[in-house]
Amino acid sequence: MKEDLVFNLDHGYAEGLCRGFRSGILKSTDYHNLVQCETLEDLRLHLQSTDYGNFLSNESNPLTVNVIDDRLREKIVQEFQHLRNISYEPLSTFLDYITYGYMIDNIVLLITGTLHQRAIGDLLPRCHPLGSFEQLGAITVADTPAQLYTAVLVDTPLAPYFIDCISEHDLDELNVEIIRSTLYKAYLEDFYNFCKNLGGVTAEVMCEILAFEADRRAFMITINSFDTGLTQDDRAKLYPTCGHLHPDGLQELRRTDNYEGVRDVASRYPQYKVLFDGSGTNTGDKTIEDRFFEHEVKLNMNAFLRQFHFGIFYAYLKLKEQENRNIIWIAECISQKHRARIDNYIPIF
């Protein structure tokens, strides 16, 4: 109760602003208008009447999907960085934690790009701006994870997550994905503990969302590793332990080796049973990734139902990203004139 009293002192303005941004998220009527567009010009016109306004007005014709993607991302980065600039502690640390996920993606992007002999000048613009840090450009110099750590990452906030990854193996394709999963596991568990220590409503809301994220990663790692050379023990090292599946579900997942086995594990947990039941691997069904996205959207929407907590900032960023994915999906369907599955976006409101 004490947190309710003094929350507004430091974070009231940021919360009000974030809720204002949230009211600009596209509604189902906006999506109806967007799917009926014939060209990308129509799309631009319809987006002008929403909260996006004239964000595409300076683009030269012809409009491409890549340009729309860049402008959408720019807008969300601008909003997030404004919130970060006006925030006080501990909200600032919370928002920093959110950016660490993007830093991990950027590091993996650069390492993979270097392995494919791309120039650093091509790769840096493709990095996500929220995950940029000073030493980002120096990553291409390293050959092994140990070098990467000692030369580049030891001063960044990601240093504690790298402890598990240091090995003398060279950075190659498979290793890089394992590094990404290990880093993300450490980051997710650290974020979960941080939210738990914050306590109050923030802990309740965020721990729910992060537990689902952890379980989703465990499921996806299992499903995606069936035909690769990843052994069961290696796979088990990549499962985050902060979800509902820990410890029994993760043990079961370790031993499965087909999709039906994963389904059986999920059927022991009522919230995941529902998700797996509604999905399938046939062409007409929703895939399990779509169901996971839908569930994530539902959890993020619920975060806005409570006041005086930090979860709304995380939820807003994730909902905005989902909206961006939706708009790009619709734009791709329009530009390739393949309108059969244009309705497969994830509705938010």
Place this chain on the structure above:
Amino acid sequence: MTTSYLSKGALSAGVGLTIYAGLTYMLTNYGFRFDIGWFLLSISPYQWALIGIALAVSLSVLGAALGIFATGVSILGGGVKAPRIRTKNLISIIMCEAVAIYGLIMGIVISGSITSFMTTKPEELALKYRAGYKLFGAGLTVGLCNLFCGVCVGLVGSGAALADAQNSSLFVRILIIEIFASAIGLFGLIVSILQSNGANMSD
């Protein structure tokens, strides 16, 4: 609640000393020295009355301040993307301000009853002490009631501003909640006036 070792140590040291002092008094037959009645009588009734005024005004203002900052910040934040809420939501601020005014009124009413007395007769002195306690009680009542009322109106007003920014039909409904919250401050004012009635300090 996280308490550090320092505060735990200080607390247990304090409790230990109190028990030691109490046992010493009791076991050495000097228990009569621990005299609450003497302590109360040696505090002048003026002290009680004036602390009552201080509590009335300061706690009311504290409640109003907590309420106004809680609401004001939400109006600012919500008003960035929904500028139409800015004027309508000032009603919440006015209701918080009313809480501070109740405290001011009671402060004036209580201070009007304070006059000097010269008597030394015990039966008349008793009446002066009674007046002092009544005024202290009146001030404490209105101060604490307004503190909680102000905080309550402020938090509800913050929710009202953010809800209004999303959907303008919600504002009037949440305003009804605020009116109920404001009523509890009024209860404090009424009881406090009844308490300070008849507190006569003159000879």
